[in-house]
Amino acid sequence: MINNQSKYGNIFFRGIAKLIDLLLILVLWKFFHEGGFFTGIFYLLISDGLFKGCSIGKKFLRLKVINIERQSKADFRDSIIRNLPLALAAFFLLIPILGWLICIALFAFEFTLIVGDPDARRLGDYLAKTSVIEE
Structure with a gap:
């Protein structure tokens, strides 16, 4: 288990990194229109494998994803x-209003898991047996 100061610093920087990635997805979506949404989802899915454990956002903030096993x-x-x-949560963005609310709720659920978990891991981390660390 990591100390709380380090844990919450990690969570903050992870949030900023994800925001950078989500902004990139939004740019892809708007630039390529309908195809851009799926390009953005594709980026979201493979992003942490692009730079040996780093998405573009994580690369900027010197974070990386490791496989614990x-x-x-x-x-x-x-x-x-x-x-x-x-990525599944993002697909709800295609549904007006209700879909956006579901997407926000799912992202909030993941954030709540990170804050409440002693190792700051979210559902996706548990499924993939990964963790985010500082480089």
Whole structure:
């Protein structure tokens, strides 16, 4: 278990990294219109495997995803499993109003798991057996 000061600092920087990634997804969505949404979802799924355990947002903030069992940087398989809950939540964005509320609720659920978990892991981390650490 990590100390609370380090844990909450990690959560803050993880949130900023995810915000950077979500802004990139939004740009893809708006730039490529309908195809951009699916391009963005594809990026979300593989993002943590792009730079040996780092998405673009994590790369900027010097964070990386590791597979706990293998003690190695996350690969594309880990990334897809880890980000599947968020990708599924994003599909609700295609449904006006109610879908947006469901998406927000699912992201809030993941955030609540991170804050409440002693190791700051979310559902996707448990599914993929991963954790986010500082580089």
